[in-house]
Every structure is written in C-alpha cells, then in structure tokens.
Amino acid sequence: MSSVFKEGLEDIVVSTSEICFIDGREGRLLYRGYDVDELVQHSSFEEVVYLLWNGTLPSRKDLEAHVKALNSTANRKLPPKLVTMLRQLPKKTTPMEVLRTGVSALAAFDPDAADNSREATTRKAIRLTAQMPTLVAAWERLRRGKTPVAPNPKLSLAGNFVYMLSGKKPTDLATKTFDVALILHADHEFNASTFAARVTAATLSDLHSAIVSGIGALKGPLHGGANEQVMRMVEQIKTPERADAWIRKALADKARIMGFGHRVYRVEDPRAKHLRRLASELGKQVGNTSYVKILDTVARVVTEEKKIYPNVDLYSGAAYASMGIPTDEFTPIFAMSRVAGWAAHVLEQHAHNRLIRPRAEYTGHARQQYVPIERR
Numbered sequence: 001m002s003s004v005f006k007e008g009l010e011d012i013v014v015s016t017s018e019i020c021f022i023d024g025r026e027g028r029l030l031y032r033g034y035d036v037d038e039l040v041q042h043s044s045f046e047e048v049v050y051l052l053w054n055g056t057l058p059s060r061k062d063l064e065a066h067v068k069a070l071n072s073t074a075n076r077k078l079p080p081k082l083v084t085m086l087r088q089l090p091k092k093t094t095p096m097e098v099l100r101t102g103v104s105a106l107a108a109f110d111p112d113a114a115d116n117s118r119e120a121t122t123r124k125a126i127r128l129t130a131q132m133p134t135l136v137a138a139w140e141r142l143r144r145g146k147t148p149v150a151p152n153p154k155l156s157l158a159g160n161f162v163y164m165l166s167g168k169k170p171t172d173l174a175t176k177t178f179d180v181a182l183i184l185h186a187d188h189e190f191n192a193s194t195f196a197a198r199v200t201a202a203t204l205s206d207l208h209s210a211i212v213s214g215i216g217a218l219k220g221p222l223h224g225g226a227n228e229q230v231m232r233m234v235e236q237i238k239t240p241e242r243a244d245a246w247i248r249k250a251l252a253d254k255a256r257i258m259g260f261g262h263r264v265y266r267v268e269d270p271r272a273k274h275l276r277r278l279a280s281e282l283g284k285q286v287g288n289t290s291y292v293k294i295l296d297t298v299a300r301v302v303t304e305e306k307k308i309y310p311n312v313d314l315y316s317g318a319a320y321a322s323m324g325i326p327t328d329e330f331t332p333i334f335a336m337s338r339v340a341g342w343a344a345h346v347l348e349q350h351a352h353n354r355l356i357r358p359r360a361e362y363t364g365h366a367r368q369q370y371v372p373i374e375r376r
C-alpha cells in the first residue's frame with residue numbers, strides 16, 4: 001500500500017471543492033470567489049446562504065424568493081411534538097446537546113427525510129437553516145421556565161433569532177452584529193465539522209445525518225467550542241488590569257489558549273477583526289468595554305510571546321455576551337450559521353460522490369494466538 005501519513009491529516013488534500021478558499025499565509029477567506037470582507041460590508045446572511053448553495057450571487061428576484069422561503073413561518077416553526085419532546089429533557093441539558101438531539105429529531109418530521117436528490121436536499125437545507133435558530137431560542141426560553149416565542153417572518157434570520165430569545169424587537173446594532181457573525185461563520189473549507197459532515201454524506205447518508213455529524217464535531221473545544229472557552233477565560237481574568245499577568249502565567253504553565261492558533265492560517269484569521277469591531281461597538285453601547293479590553297491584552301501578549309494569532313472564536317463571544325446571551329449558547333450560534341456551509345458541502349459531495357475511507361498505519365500487535373479464557 002502506498003501511503004502518505006500526516007497526523008491530524010495536516011495539509012492533506014482529500015477532495016476538490018468549489019465552495020470556499022482559504023489563503024492561510026495572506027489571511028484571506030473567499031466564499032465562491034467573493035472575499036468575506038466584502039460580503040460583510042455589502043451582503044446579508046440570507047444572500048450568503050444562496051451563494052454557498054448555488055455558486056452565484058442571486059438576482060433580486062431570486063433573492064426575494066430565497067429570503068421568503070428561508071424566513072417563512074412554515075419553514076421556521078418547530079413541529080409541536082418536538083417542543084413537547086424538548087420539555088421532557090433535563091433542564092441541565094446544554095444548548096449544544098439540545099441542538100444535536102433536536103436536529104436528529106427534526107429528520108423524523110421532515111417529509112423529504114430519505115430523499116437525497118439535489119431538490120429534496122435543498123428543501124431540507126432551507127428548513128434546517130430556518131429551524132435551527134427557532135430550536136436554539138426555544139430551548140433557551142424553556143430552560144428558563146419561559147414559553148418559546150413564535151418566529152416573525154418580517155425579521156431577517158439574524159433579527160428573528162434575537163427576537164425569539166428575548167421576545168423584544170431587536171436593535172439595529174444587535175441585528176447587524178448577528179448578521180455579520182452569521183456571514184463570517186458560514187463556511188470554512190474542510191474544517192473538522194465540515195469534513196465530518198462530508199464523510200457522512202459520502203456514505204450516501206442523508207442531510208440531517210450529515211448535519212448531526214457536523215454538530216458533534218463542532219461541539220469540541222478545539223473547534224467551535226473554543227468560543228465558549230474564551231468567555232470562561234475572560235470570566236477567570238475578571239478585569240483588564242489582571243489580564244497581562246494572568247495570560248503570562250497561563251503561557252508559562254503551557255496552557256492552550258482558546259481563540260488562538262489555526263491549522264491553516266499563519267497570520268490573524270481574517271474574520272477576527274470584524275468580530276472585534278462589533279464586540280467593541282456593542283460593549284460601548286451597553287457600557288461594558290471590559291471584555292474587549294481583556295481580550296486585546298490577551299491577544300497582544302499571546303501574539304508577542306507565542307507568535308500565534310487570534311482566530312474567529314476570540315471576539316465573537318464578547319459580542320454575544322454584551323447582548324446578554326449565555327456563554328453555552330455561543331457554539332449553537334456558530335452551528336446556526338455553519339449549517340449553510342455543511343449543506344453546501346453535502347450538495348457538492350452528493351454531486352460527485354466517492355466514499356471517504358482513509359487508512360490507518362497499524363501499530364498494534366503482530367498476529368497473536370487466541371488463548372481460551374480458562375488459560376489466561
């Protein structure tokens with residue numbers, strides 16, 4: 001067997017893809033050839049979803065139809081039996097566990113569940129992208145003993161999510177912040193969760209199964225779970241004055257600092273600056289600039305001492321926390337956006353499928369003789 005062995009598949013190219021390009025040396029990220037810096041300025045999450053799935057920017061008419069479908073109550077609402085099921089879960093179930101369970105359960109209610117045609121997978125992708133924010137917001141309210149808020153089809157996906165969490169009309173800044181955060185998290189080439197989703201899709205399994213695989217992989221602290229760990233670090237640091245000494249001690253203790261480093265970027269992640277700006281604006285609006293000040297100090301010291309740079313997870317949580325969103329909701333918010341990328345990759349995988357089945361370099365025992373239990 002001829003084989004290339006790289007721990008963690010580092011730099012191994014496993015497939016071609018037309019969806020997302022990362023330039024790790026220059027710090028650039030393109031969706032279908034469009035720079036995220038430009039998309040953040042001019043686009044909306046809904047338009048980015050269209051772009052990722054269809055490969056082109058929509059005409060006005062196509063965008064209107066797409067937004068109407070994505071934001072309709074019919075697609076956003078949860079089956080009542082699913083809400084009944086959520087009520088049975090222990091209140092301590094984390095939002096990410098609820099999302100994983102809820103997406104799996106949604107398959108049981110989906111009329112296209114077993115149909116893997118491009119048309120059916122696109123319909124399912126629209127429903128899941130529309131339903132996931134409703135699921136996340138519903139659990140947040142249920143665990144606080146409140147009634148879920150029905151989605152409002154007049155609001156964008158970002159604005160509606162903020163509305164369903166609080167029951168109050170979202171501010172323009174909150175809506176904009178969420179929209180930009182959703183754009184920035186929507187896709188990232190063959191990251192761990194997308195790879196997991198593609199591996200599942202490549203067995204000719206269905207969209208919901210692939211998305212559940214993605215959610216499971218995203219949950220870990222080395223991937224999407226890092227945004228929650230960053231906020232736990234900020235809580236431990238407590239004040240900007242303590243940040244310098246705290247982070248130097250953590251580095252001296254050889255701690256892994258969440259929100260830093262990347263398998264592909266050798267410079268700062270191009271998404272981080274946008275999230276820092278929004279976290280800073282929101283912090284000023286709510287009169288709490290301490291999170292961003294703490295993170296700026298941490299970033300300065302880690303960059304100087306370790307030559308590793310902020311990634312997407314460093315500042316996102318500071319923005320969400322300024323809106324009063326609990327820390328364990330940060331990774332589900334990441335998933336609400338990444339579902340767009342996962343679905344794009346499932347469509348691409350199914351269009352040119354080959355089973356993904358790598359090999360292991362065997363380092364176990366050589367052949368052994370079986371020993372009956374009474375002689376062991």
Ligand code: CMC
Pocket residue numbers: 008191221222223224225226255256257258259260261262263264306308311312313
């Ligand atoms: N803090 C301290 N040291 C680090 C960090 C970090 N965040 N990241 C890398 N290093 C060091 C690591 O200790 C190792 O040093 P040495 O060679 O002396 O042992 C070297 O850099 C290479 O690290 P690695 O773990 O082999 O690198 P990787 O490419 O396997 O890991 C990573 C990439 C993202 C898992 C890692 O940088 C990390 O653990 N970062 C913290 C978690 C995090 O923020 N994850 C989010 C990633 S970006 C968005 C997303 O995917 O969700």
